[in-house]
Amino acid sequence: MSKVKYYYDPETLSYRKIERKKRRTAKYISMFVLASALFGFVFVFIASQYIESPKERALKRELANMQLQYELLNKKMDEAQSVLANIEERDNNIYRLYFEANPIPEEQRKAGFGGINRYKTLEGFDNSKLIIESNKRIDVLQKQIVIQSKSLDEIAKLAEEKEKLLSSIPAIQPVSNEDLTRMASGYGMRTDPFTKARKMHWGMDFTAPRGTPVYASGDGVITRADSNSSGYGRHIRIDHGYGYVSLYAHLYKYNVRRNQKVKRGDLIGFVGSTGRSEAPHLHYEVFKDDQRINPINFYYGSLSAEEFDELLKHASMENQSLD
Numbered sequence: 001m002s003k004v005k006y007y008y009d010p011e012t013l014s015y016r017k018i019e020r021k022k023r024r025t026a027k028y029i030s031m032f033v034l035a036s037a038l039f040g041f042v043f044v045f046i047a048s049q050y051i052e053s054p055k056e057r058a059l060k061r062e063l064a065n066m067q068l069q070y071e072l073l074n075k076k077m078d079e080a081q082s083v084l085a086n087i088e089e090r091d092n093n094i095y096r097l098y099f100e101a102n103p104i105p106e107e108q109r110k111a112g113f114g115g116i117n118r119y120k121t122l123e124g125f126d127n128s129k130l131i132i133e134s135n136k137r138i139d140v141l142q143k144q145i146v147i148q149s150k151s152l153d154e155i156a157k158l159a160e161e162k163e164k165l166l167s168s169i170p171a172i173q174p175v176s177n178e179d180l181t182r183m184a185s186g187y188g189m190r191t192d193p194f195t196k197a198r199k200m201h202w203g204m205d206f207t208a209p210r211g212t213p214v215y216a217s218g219d220g221v222i223t224r225a226d227s228n229s230s231g232y233g234r235h236i237r238i239d240h241g242y243g244y245v246s247l248y249a250h251l252y253k254y255n256v257r258r259n260q261k262v263k264r265g266d267l268i269g270f271v272g273s274t275g276r277s278e279a280p281h282l283h284y285e286v287f288k289d290d291q292r293i294n295p296i297n298f299y300y301g302s303l304s305a306e307e308f309d310e311l312l313k314h315a316s317m318e319n320q321s322l323d
C-alpha cells in the first residue's frame, strides 16, 4: 500500500491528498493508446491501398480468369456465328431459291430485341460492357437460330410438296422403250392411217406387240377404265392432280379398276388394237388443265440428254400415225 501524501492548500487552508499525478498518468496512457490506435488504423488503411491481402489476390485472380473465360466464349460465339452465316447463305441462295420462297433479309435475320432495356440489371459494374455485349451477342445468335430453324421447316414442307408434285406429273414413258425404237409417231400434224388426210395427232404412238405391259406414268387415281369414248377403244385415264391427266388408248386388257390409286410405274393394262387403230400400239396423251400437251416434254426425268434427242427426232418425224 502506497503512502498517502498530503500537501498544503493555501486557498482552503487545509491539507489535501495528492491524487493528481496518478490521474495525469492514467490520462497520458489512455491518450497514448488512442493515438497509437489511430495511427495504426491510418497506417493499415494507407497500407491496404498499396499492399494486397491474400483474399484480394485470390479475388483478383478469379476476376482475371472470368474475363479470360468471357473472351474465350466470345471466340466460340464467333465460330458459331460463322457456321450459322454459312447455313443462312445456303438457305437464302440455294434452298429458298430452289423452292421459290423469298430469301429472308439480313436485317430480319440479325434483329436483336427492341423495346425495354433487357440488360438494365447488368449495368453499373466495372465489367458491365463485356457482360452486356456478350449477352447481346448470345441473344442475337439465339434469335438467328430460331429464324433459321423456322425457315428449314418451311423448306422441308415445300420439298415434301415438290416431291409429291414430281411423283404425280406424268414423267415417264408408259411402255418399256429401252432402245427407243417403239416410238412410232409423235404429237403434231400427221397423216391419218385411215383417211390418209393430214390432221392433228394429239398424242404419242408406241408400237408394241399385243399384251405388252403399259405402266402409269405418274402417281394418281384411275378415273376411267372403259371403252365408252369413241375411237380410243379400251382406254384408261389417270388423274394425277395439279391439273394433269394421262390417257392410254387401244388397250387389249385392263389391270386396274376405276377409282383405284396407282403409283408411277404400276402395271395398269396391256397393249392392244381396240378402237380406231391400225395395228397393235399404245396411243398416249397428256392433259394439263384440260388441254392436250406434247407428252415428250415430260420424259426428261428418265432419259439422258442424248436419249432425249433421239426420242425427239423419232417423235418429230412427219409420218403416218397409228391413231
Ligand SMILES: [Zn+2]
Residues within 6 Å of the ligand: 201, 203, 204, 205, 282, 283, 284, 321, 322, 323
Ligand atoms: Zn395415236
